[in-house]
Amino acid sequence: MPDPYRVWLSEVMLQQTTVAAVGPRFTAWVERWPDIASLAAAPDEAIMAAWAGLGYYARARNLVKAARAVVAEHGGQFPATEAGLRALPGLGAYTAAAVAAIAFGERAVVVDANVERVVARLFAIATPLPAARPAIRAATDRITPQARAGDFAQAMMDLGSAICTVKKPQCLLCPLAVDCRARVEGIADTLPAKAPRKERPSRHGTAFWIEQEGQVWLVRRPAKGMLGGMRALPTGPWEDERPGLAGAPGQGPWVILNDTVVHGFTHFGLELALAKSEGEPDDSAAGEWWPVADLETAGLPTVFARAADRLKRV
């Protein structure tokens, strides 16, 4: 049976994240923290920095919590059941079922976006998401075998990602084509139906770069909310209008660059103005000096890594 630690880690990394992006990060991670005990013992900031660039940083915050819970409350062994796993932070319906099935051989019903799509088409479930979820789950339950549910789940996910794709599904190559009601009805590429997305608002902020003797002033963002717990450049508020120097972490004087960083988050776009100074940081702004030459190791989220790239060469 596969190592539960690795199955758990890979499933969490793969949440909303492509296999290509996860591959090298997974390898580096298990080399550094080969088991649950080593991860549980690692300092928060090392773990957050190691997650930098992967996005959805609550995953990293929950990863630490779960690792420590397994060590403190389960003697260092993962709970071997779907229900037990589901109680750990960061393991939702999908991940708990996937780990139970793949790492422990439990018959669990594994439903991710791939399975959702395959099953919606197989049974021609035309109800739009998310209302269709109960029906899709029930249908998946009906076709999940008693034995090797983990292999079944992975096969369904592979089918969804390689053949039964969102656009232009390759029905001619599909092993389920004969049984697929959506294919018969000629509506495969329209399922599952989804409500249209809301428009993404755009916000503005300013990133501040204070440099002294080859070092830059970095802060740690609040534990909750956007980029929570991550090391970052200081910023003022993110608002509808350009905030200028509002919320600056020092008296300056500030030089505002004739350049911005435009970054797209899930639910809003951000245009970051860039301001630079060689003054003193405010006492109120808790932070640390970081060598500019070692900025890659600071573990900055992508938006700040991009801002820093612009700022350090000016």
Next chain:
DNA sequence: TATACGTGGTT
């Protein structure tokens, strides 16, 4: 049930 939460690849 709806919203907050990142990033990079594909079309």
Next chain:
DNA sequence: TAACCAAGTAT
């Protein structure tokens, strides 16, 4: 090129 979307979870 702007959308769209990916092996989702928490609240």
